[in-house]
Amino acid sequence: MRVEFTGRHIEVTEPIRQFATERLERIRSVHDIIEAHFVLSAEKHQRHVAEINLKTRHDFLHCEDVTNDMYTSIASVLDKVERQVRKSKTRHMKRRRSGSAPRVIEARSVAEVEPVVAEKLPEIVRADSPNVKPLSVDDAAANLGGDGGTFLLFRNSETDRLNLVYRRSDGDIGWIDPEG
Numbered sequence: 560m561r562v563e564f565t566g567r568h569i570e571v572t573e574p575i576r577q578f579a580t581e582r583l584e585r586i587r588s589v590h591d592i593i594e595a596h597f598v599l600s601a602e603k604h605q606r607h608v609a610e611i612n613l614k615t616r617h618d619f620l621h622c623e624d625v626t627n628d629m630y631t632s633i634a635s636v637l638d639k640v641e642r643q644v645r646k647s648k649t650r651h652m653k654r655r656r657s658g659s660a661p662r663v664i665e666a667r668s669v670a671e672v673e674p675v676v677a678e679k680l681p682e683i684v685r686a687d688s689p690n691v692k693p694l695s696v697d698d699a700a701a702n703l704g705g706d707g708g709t710f711l712l713f714r715n716s717e718t719d720r721l722n723l724v725y726r727r728s729d730g731d732i733g734w735i736d737p738e739g
Contacts, residue, residue, distance in 0.1 A: 560592050567600035569607075569629070575599070578630060582637045586644060591615045599629060609636040618647045691721065699724045700732045 562580050564571045579597055586592070598610040606625055609632035613620040620643045624635040693716040694702070703711045703724050710725035715736070723735040
């Protein structure tokens with residue numbers, strides 16, 4: 560942490576530097592502070608102004624206080640900036656925690672969640688298990704044309720695997736061998 564002092568109409572003495580740096584080190588979140596710059600000034604009628612610009616890992620903070628004594632001004636401005644650092648750190652931690660927690664969503668059917676949408680969906684009806692006959696691809700294509708159906712599931716007699724023939728939109732017949 561780098562600490563700098565600037566004095567306006569006042570000489571920044573070594574006891575003032577020590578007091579300010581010791582009080583700054585007391586701030587609990589001191590490991591986040593990168594740079595601190597004190598601006599100390601004395602004005603007319605015994606007004607002592609202490610300002611601090613604090614650069615942390617995530618923020619830039621500024622505080623200012625005016626009292627009749629320079630040490631009191633420094634102590635007061637460091638109390639204010641400590642509250643700001645705590646508030647900033649808490650805000651940053653809340654943002655990090657809120658984004659990293661995985662959500663657990665219980666799987667439910669559409670009918671449970673949206674009954675209106677479920678009314679519009681087509682009902683799924685289980686058909687009897689198809690009678691999968693061993694056929695050649697040519698025989699399956701011929702059977703597809705005779706039934707007037709759109710597809711036919713069959714066991715390929717050459718490979719002994721399940722295949723599908725279907726009528727394409729252009730009138731031709733398509734053949735799917737999913738394992739081939």
